[in-house]
Amino acid sequence: MTQEPTLGPALAILLVPALAALGLALVPAWRLAARLNVVASGLTLASAAWLAAAPPAPTPLLLVDDFNLYLVLLTAFVGFTTSLFSAGYVAHELEDGRLTPRSLRFYHAMFQAFMLAMLLALLANNLGLLWVAVEGATLTTVLMVSLYRTAAAIEAAWKYFILCGVGIALALFGTILMYLSAQPLLGGGAAAMTWTALLAVAPRIDPGVLDLAFVFLLVGYGTKVGLAPLNGWLPDAHAEGPTPISGVLSGLLLNVALYAVLRFKMLMGANGQVLPPGTLMAAMGLATLLLAAFMLHRRRDMKRFFAYSSIEHMGLMAFAFGIGGPVANFAGLLHMTLHSLTKSAIFFAVGHVAQAAGTQRMDRVTGLTASHPALGWALVAGVAAIAGLPPFGLFMSEFLLVTSAFATHLVPASLLALGLLVGFAALVARVQGMAFGPPMEGVRELRAPLAPLYAHLALVLVAGVWLPPPLAAWFQSVAGMLG
Secondary structure, three states: OOOEOOOHHHHHHHHHHHHHHHHHOOOOOHHHHHHHHHHHHHHHHHHHHHHHHOOEOOOOOEOOOHHHHHHHHHHHHHHHHHHHHHHHHHHHHHHOOOOOHHHHHHHHHHHHHHHHHHHHHHHEOEHHHHHHHHHHHHHHHHHHHOOOOOHHHHHHHHHHHHHHHHHHHHHHHHHHHHHHHHHHHHOOOHHHHEHHHHHHHHHHOOHHHHHHHHHHHHHHHHHHHOOOOOOOHHHHHHHHOOHHHHHHHHHHHHHHHHHHHHHHHHHHHOOOOOOOHHHHHHHHHHHHHHHHHHHHHHOOEHHHHHHHHHHHHHHHHHHHHHHOOHHHHHHHHHHHHHHHHHHHHHHHHHHHHHHHHOOOEHHHOOOHHHHOHHHHHHHHHHHHHHOOOOOOHHHHHHHHHHHHHHHHOHHHHHHHHHHHHHHHHHHHHHHHHHHOOOOOOOOOOOOOOOHHHHHHHHHHHHHHHOOOHHHHHHHHHHHHHHO
């Protein structure tokens, strides 16, 4: 990847959401704010494309490489499509009296602040800056989860704040340990907090301190990933917050936290004397997947149900990156991308369904393919994709992972296959009741566009049939970086 000295693209991708957040906080007209939110998200996506065309050389604060560049593009794209979905979604919420023009002003400003925090975390070349950005993403989403100001929403926001506060504190302690371990080699100051400098001296860092630091970092940032045992915040936050926020939480924020874990795993991999970091990561991932798969069968709330599905898939990714190797890492990267597109599409569909039916209870929603064919069949397609059925791309990523795991880790692979089958059964059982059967009475017609939903599903379908060679080469390059 050719790098240019200019920082223009990297600064643009951060300045656009920063200025948009400040500007939207001052716009009282919610319709105008919704349109400006779309424009700002579109400019962020354009800046991400510019960044891909002209990536800058690393600086002490910012880093662009193959790994974070593809995640920046994915984040900007999903942020843009979510802003399109959000514009129609909030109009319905305003009509129903669940939101007010004043709360929408706050919502749009926080949406851009959230995008800023995630993009800054992905581009950070400094451990401290990464931690601040992830904490900023936590605070903005806590505020948006409580947007409806109901007792359940406030309780979910507090639960999110407390559990993720514990996690981010553990991550801070791990960051401090990492800094202290690098000081004898790099001296005090910013150098000992810089990814590129740390990676260069990683083989000479005290392995005992690295082991301890990684445990704190894995558990700390793993809380944001949704890994067990500190994953209790995620279902509540998804169920009680606005649906666009559920989409970006599952589709983007979980990826950002996993990215942070993988960056530290790369540091560990550069030191041949440390304990294998992948073992703990794979164990946590497998435990998370099995827990979420069995919990799916007891869920009755649509958004809570698909939140547990997100936990299951983040466990799957953690397992993939934990066992490592070219095939498993490739499968993990592909799954990370396609899960973001699919799960955000599913939450778009769920948001439309909840507004049409007036409920999030799955047992009260039937016959969607008859009452709302375009929406009902899109939901069926989304569930088929997330369940790993062909020809959708998630089938390929899961197939690659399962075959790779069975070749080297027979018992964990068997448990992995069991978890996937249990989760598959829950998904099929729930979508059958919602999509088919007698149509509901008294449902509302939808005026919101379904284009973002169909765009995501189309990309996931294309990826299952054909993966562009440059994209495959990109994933192979990053898989090699991860070791």
